[in-house]
Every structure is written in C-alpha cells, then in structure tokens.
Amino acid sequence: MISKRGVVAMLIAVLSVIGANGASAHAFLDRADPAVGSAVTVSPKEVRLWFTEELESAFSTLHVVDGAGHTVDGGDGRVDASNPTLLRISLRALSPGTYRVIWRVLSVDSHTTEGDFTFDVKAGEVKAAP
C-alpha cells in the first residue's frame, strides 16, 4: 500500500524537475535580421533568423526572393553550426525594392513550422554592407 509520505515524496520529485523555463515546443520565429517588415538603407550581406527551438538542418530551408519572385540569395541556407536555433543564408547585392524571406523549419521535437515576411531596401541610399 502506498503511504502518504510516499505520495508526498513523489509529488515533490515531480515538482522539483519543473522550473520557469519550459520549452514552448515547435520552432517559432523569435527574431530576424533584417527585422520583419523593416526598411534598411544598406544592402544586407545575409539574412539571419533566430527560432525558439533548436532546428534540424536536414529539413530546414530558407530562401529570399525579390518582388518579381526571382531568387536573390546565395543558395547556401543552413543552420548555424554553433547555434542550432539560427538559420542563415547569404544574399547577392540587393537593389532598392521589397524582398520576401520564406522559411520552413523542422525543430528537434520533429515538428515543422513555416512562414514568410518582407523587408525593404530603400531607394537612393543603398550602399553595400561593409
């Protein structure tokens, strides 16, 4: 028979493993550079997306297109080797216009999420990033 002390010990053991920082599950976009909906005056060298979970590089993709739907990225989208929550891709020199970033990622909890956003490169002030 289970004693009251046993039940209390079990409850304490279970409660002790829980802290305030639980996993949110599924990888959601946390932040991006260039930021979502932003306007930049310098053509960015790359797009970087940070997610709320670690990503599986085998099934995480990222690409960037211009207003006409032409690819403007370097085709080297990858999960950062030192930070598994970061997905990055290089860009060609961008002329002024609106660009769409399209991503689809698989987190290590085996769930996929996808999304897209745009950023603008402003006319008249564009210069290559150092």
Added chain:
Amino acid sequence: MIALAFGTHLIATALVAGALFFAAAILPGHPAPAASGREWLDDALARLVAFGLGATAITALLWLWAAASEMSGQAWIQAASVIPKVLIATHFGHVWLARLAAMAVLAGLLTVNRPPNSRLRKGIAAVFGLVLLVSLAATGHAANDSRGMLVQGVHLLAAGIWFGGLWALRLALLSTGDTGFAHRVTERFGFVALFAVGVIAVSGVLNALVHAPHASMLLGTDYGGFLIGKTVLFAAALIFAAVNRWGFLPRLAGESGQGYAHLSLVRSVATEAIIVMMILLLAGFVATTPPPHG
C-alpha cells in the same frame, strides 16, 4: 495523419509496457491454485503482449512514414524516398532507430522465453517494455527540454501501467472463478493504478502549464480542445475506476465463482480501458499539434 499514427503507436506501446508490468509486478509471485486458471492466464498475457508488440512495430513504421511526409512537406508516396534521410539526419530518426532496436530485443526476449516463467525474466521484459514507452518522450514537444522530457516520461510511464494493466486485469479476472485470487489481483492493481492516476494528473497539469501557462491560452485553439477532451475523458475513466475499486471489488468477497459482481467488474474494467485508449489516441493529437504561442 501523423497524429493518428502516433496515437495508435502510443496505444500499442502502452499496452505492451502495462501488460508486462502487470505480469511482473501485480500478479502474485507463486502460482495460484489450478482452479485459478493460471496457465491459461500466462498464455493469454503472452498473446496480448505479442499482439501489442506486433501493433507497436507496424504503427512505428506508419509513424515514421507520416513523419517523413510532414518533415519534407511531400505526399505519402514521395515521402518514402525521404525516410533514409529522416533516419540518418534527424534526432527523431535516431530515437526511432534506438526504439526499433529495443523492440527487437524485447521480441527476442519474449520469443525465447514464452511465456516468461521466472520473476527475473518477467522483470527484465517489463523494464524493456517500460523503456520503450518512456523513450517516446524524446520525440515530442518535450524533446527540447530535459526537465520537460522527464515529466513527459513519467506521464507516459504511469499511463502505460494504467492502460496495459487494465487489459491484463481483465484477462486475469476472466481466467478465474476463484474470488480470492480475483479480489487479491484487483486490489493490488487498484493500489498501483491509484498511484499511477495521481502521477498522470500531476504530470499532466505540469505539462499543460509548460505549454499553456494561462488557461485562456487553451480556449479557441486545437491544442486546447484536445487537452480539454483528454481531461474530460480522464474524469470519466476515474468514475469507472472508483466504481470498480469501491463498488464491485468489495462485493467480490460475497460471491463464489464468476458471479454478478465478478462479471460486472470485468465489463467495467473493459469500459475503463476503452476510455483510456481514447485518451491515448487524443494524446497523439496533443503531441503533434502546436501549443498556443503566446
């Protein structure tokens, strides 16, 4: 589709783990008198576990295929070509392969030792079954967080002991007209099930708090709907458990053979097991649905 594949895999795995645990830890160590039908029971439990293990293997393949389809974004037919990549290059694939190995070892153990005839062998088989079940925690929402994985593992462990144990208890009751044996086995399982239900409730609440810290986050979302459905079914199963424990069990003592209370208990245990099976199926949807993102 992946929710159904995972849900049925969870049901099959829980059946195996719980039935093996029942055989090792709930059934009395010494063979009951011949009248109790112990030989029939051992054979029936072995067949139940073999059925569960076969279902575990088939549903594992379906789950892998569904996961490959989901991960690649391709239709089922095309997704077959992606399965090797899933197995080699993802955390899910590595866990899946490890679990396949555990399944093979368990199948081997049960084949060379059918039915298991020593306490130690039954214990080893039960440990493998429970590990197979608990390892599912490494593939779901908790896979990113070690503490969450531990809580989820405990949640799965308790659910398996409850669910598989109910089906095994039903067989134990059907095997005998010995009311003393029936009373003893039901009472022993009742204590374990009570503990398991408590663990399920606590770990379930903790899991829910991790993914949806505020109750309002559950309203109007698929995740919340599945979780509320699980809770309602859990409450229904508890009602049957209470009727079994405090309604039918005391009345067994006044009967001889398989009387009204005995057969009522068999039916009620089966009903409770079916409700728990529905909970596990819903768990497949909870595990594959994005939690509210606040």
